[in-house]
Amino acid sequence: MAMTNRKKALFINGEWVEAQVYSKLFSPYSEEVIGEIPSATPEEVNKAIEAASSAREVMAKMPAHQRAAILERLVDLMEKRSDEAARIIALEAAKPISTAKDEVARTIQTYKFAAEEAKRIHGETLPIDAAPGGENRVAYTVREPLGVIGAITPFNFPMNLVAHKVGPAIAAGNTIVLKPASQTPLSSYFLAELLQEAGLPAGALNVITGSGTVVGDKLVSDNRIKAITFTGSPAVGIGIRNKAGLKRVTLELGSNAALIVDKGVDIDKIISRCVKGAFSFQGQVCISLQRVYVHDSLYESFVEKFVEATKNLQIGDPLDPKTDVSALISKDDVERSLDWIEEAKARGAEVAFGGTAEGNILVPTVLLHADANLKVSCQEVFAPIVLINKVHTVEEAFDLVNDSRYGLQAGIYTENVHTALLAAEKLHVGGVMINDIPTFRVDNMPYGGVKESGTGREGIKYAVEEMTELKLVVFNRN
Template structure:
């Protein structure tokens, strides 16, 4: 369904949404045209919200409470759409609820400051104050891998800041997004304040990113698409989260059992389809043998397969083509000298955990963002070599470092070029209270409740 100017509409042409595990159709989405997308943006831009901060607080908290009550239904839909395991889908719903509540509180804290002006030789004592105002119309483009949480990550702060929003969810996973927007409206959000447009990204997406009514674009997806959007968008604000080849550095003084546990969770969660997951593991040579043994032990504990089974830890990839691409990268690495220590046979779109050792530094498996449950080990001599390798890459989202030496921890934190450096945990670490975003090709701007609100507001200065 499309939401345009406060009305839900159906189109004659539909997009079939399929469960990636068994290819069964689980629903349909309307296929919008570029003209409809532009019209939706125009209507959303024209709407002027008179919601108070407390109104927005109540809408977001009410939405959080309803989603919490309907956790089973939301989780089931996530499983159907993207093939995430039920355990992971339930976790995603709870994360969305938490973020909604945090953004609700932040809606009441959007404030400016008073600035002294009598600091120059003319001694004029004027009064200057700043206010934070909504940026206007926010275009949110979301990916398939977390069909509910990624929508909440973008819409909750935008609405907390009193912006109008037009949402373009992934054409693969639009059902959770539509359900979430209906929940917002049921809890008091004016229907004209948000638009939903589903359809072919080449038509709908292109129309929206070049639409003059859009004041900001927030996008999560591939680097290639992000770069195209940046070139098309022109002089408007953008916030891009474009992925990573997330590194975990394990030094010879690390707690290896904890490090192996973090590596497994970061590499295998969501079947490896996570932008802040573990994509490469740099292990100091003296402990690499033992670490690889421990990581294989962790990998063998991971259950995988039917995402609806409550017993499975991970489900499947978004489609069989994605699974084949992961398998090809693993095989290419093995041909280049890597050793596959563990890797059950692929079945359709289901790829089990893979642990590889002696992976070449230039293997595409580790240079590019591989969306699959792979744990590639690269052996390094010392921290300096690990840092140099991490910094030489094109990405820089989050990096994990395991060490018990506080001096080495500080050295790593200072020298690694990354949006975040996490000591004694993996790059998958997250919290709604901290800024999230990368450097280099990993993106622009920051997410995280308060920090996203700052991105989605403008500063107005008033001088008396």
């Protein structure tokens, strides 16, 4: 395929710029070389920031209908080339092709939402005469673009999580310097190609690949960049927050998402959904189902049916449409996952299924009776590992769910409306999914977490708020 097996260039100021240094990109599944990727130098990063800074005025002055039209053209181009897009994701991320196609469909939705949102960025009028001395004045607010947005994106949704940063940035009239994850740069270069064709002005999007310490640090420390939007690990996110000074910072930092299954639930209806939530894209999803707390009256049968369904998952080549689970993103992640499973076994957890690796593929793993202090319980596994534990009451389950550094989303299956409302109140997370897995997300909902899951919200309308500045205008008519 033309897109891969070739040397990429940096995308700066609307042009493809040959870099000084290159590194090879390997497929996580076959370990073959799939491309040569630029490693940007500080000077190259500086050029990208300069380009974005120079293009600010053009984007800020562009009327909303024009920003929307560019995003609409992007949607058309992406629809026409959706198979190619899915194949790029499958190659660079080892995401099974059927899952990659779902991601492309969602990416298209996300840019559609961005096109729509571009047309409804509005303020409000204020009753200034509510305060003494405010008589005979007219006041209103407007939202203005911040300027240059630094976007740092992860490998797990190399198109859709990029769309959640690039879409609202363009909708709001900002310019962007994008640093995609080192393992998944091809999809971002593909996006740059499409946006150029869609008529985005030169400099409005710049794509820079390279090491986090060179590219990321420069974005975080450079004064010309007004906001950083980052999806990745808590350690890196907290580091960004500490270095960013007065920049606007949005952080999406992952989780160890939990599900509660209350008594009286029809298990047959929910098993395939739960298995999908746990093992979709090898569990490398921020809201992947990692912990399940099942009422003791249903526990045995839930485990039995869950394991049965897990056994039917097909592991193999990400380009094979039948594959459900493929390689983890790196060898290190396979090693780490196996270590965490060993730790769990050594401390009394039972492996009901899996627990081994085949090449770079970790076999989908189901752990039972895992202690709350184990790494598989309290850290983010980001691998196809799920633990299923027994609880006697939902109150006990609420405590277990909340006993976490994270709080992105949580789910509960229950037949009782009072329990559902109690869960909505008690669960300390950014989103509570009632009668669904915590892995549910559509692209216009506010998405983000509490505690170490981060700060700020994505979902186009909410991201636009984070990427704009509120300005107040008051007319004195006295």
